[in-house]
Amino acid sequence: MGRIIAIANQKGGVGKTTTSINLSASLAELGKKVLTIDMDPQGNTTSGLGIDKNQVENTVYELLLEEVSTDECIYTSVMEGLDVIASNINLSGAEVELISIENKEFLLKEKINLLRDNYDYIVIDCPPSLNLLTINAMTTSDTVLVPIQCEYYALEGLSQLIHTIELIKERLNPDLEIEGVVFTMFDGRTNLSLQVVENVKENLNRNIYKTIIPRNVRLAEAPSYGMPINMYDTRSSGAEAYRLLAEEVIQYQMNK
Numbered sequence: 463m464g465r466i467i468a469i470a471n472q473k474g475g476v477g478k479t480t481t482s483i484n485l486s487a488s489l490a491e492l493g494k495k496v497l498t499i500d501m502d503p504q505g506n507t508t509s510g511l512g513i514d515k516n517q518v519e520n521t522v523y524e525l526l527l528e529e530v531s532t533d534e535c536i537y538t539s540v541m542e543g544l545d546v547i548a549s550n551i552n553l554s555g556a557e558v559e560l561i562s563i564e565n566k567e568f569l570l571k572e573k574i575n576l577l578r579d580n581y582d583y584i585v586i587d588c589p590p591s592l593n594l595l596t597i598n599a600m601t602t603s604d605t606v607l608v609p610i611q612c613e614y615y616a617l618e619g620l621s622q623l624i625h626t627i628e629l630i631k632e633r634l635n636p637d638l639e640i641e642g643v644v645f646t647m648f649d650g651r652t653n654l655s656l657q658v659v660e661n662v663k664e665n666l667n668r669n670i671y672k673t674i675i676p677r678n679v680r681l682a683e684a685p686s687y688g689m690p691i692n693m694y695d696t697r698s699s700g701a702e703a704y705r706l707l708a709e710e711v712i713q714y715q716m717n718k
């Protein structure tokens with residue numbers, strides 16, 4: 463049975479989408495069958511994997527709120543072995559529409575359970591908020607992976623995120639675990655990045671991935687070409703890092 467990983471942090475711009483795209487693509491490169499679900503109305507994971515978000519007919523919105531089957535929502539990405547359930551701006555209205563629906567926290571889970579067996583990994587990119595879309599992602603998932611940007615306010619909001627995850631575990635998804643945190647946008651030339659890593663390690667009693675994602679301009683460029691980093695520049699430091707992260711993610715499961 464496949465493992466479902468939510469990439470979440472309500473803080474904006476910390477590298478959730480970059481991690482979703484490139485962890486998914488690196489897992490696929492290692493021969494895994496992967497599905498990436500874009501739960502963010504910004505649709506950046508969708509376009510970053512080579513899918514025109516304004517042309518897709520069925521998105522997460524249709525999956526959650528209309529009588530559309532899961533199969534009809536799955537698109538193939540530019541990367542072999544990597545499928546996508548897309549998103550676009552239409553999803554921004556879903557939050558309000560979801561409120562009055564029964565079982566509103568479990569709509570995604572009901573749909574995704576049907577195809578768990580078709581994939582080794584399902585990676586869900588969450589929006590930068592602890593809203594119903596994020597809650598749906600967390601009730602569907604086995605684990606949450608939290609990207610932390612190496613900047614001064616890295617720890618801000620982290621305790622709130624951990625508290626939310628624990629509440630969801632208590633009330634909605636008893637199996638949910640925090641898989642770990644991964645540092646992103648590390649800049650080895652500054653003391654700040656090093657200090658942030660040390661500070662978070664001291665304050666956070668959680669699994670921290672050994673792999674640290676460096677700040678690498680190729681990672682920022684790749685989405686505008688609709689490609690994950692391993693296709694855009696396979697030898698870049700960003701591609702190497704996400705490959706190592708994918709190996710660690712696979713290892714985590716084997717250690718269970």
Ligand SMILES: Nc1ncnc2c1ncn2[C@@H]1O[C@H](COP(=O)(O)OP(=O)(O)OP(=O)(O)O)[C@@H](O)[C@H]1O
Pocket residue numbers: 473474475476477478479480481502504506588589590646647648675676677678679681682683700
């Ligand atoms: N390791 C990196 N090196 C250089 N640039 C990066 C790196 N990771 C992310 N970026 C850039 O930083 C910006 C924010 O990254 P990203 O979109 O992945 O964050 P996010 O957490 O998904 O943001 P949001 O909260 O808006 O969804 C993007 O422009 C992205 O290209």
Ligand SMILES: [Mg+2]
Pocket residue numbers: 478479480502506588589
């Ligand atoms: Mg994002």
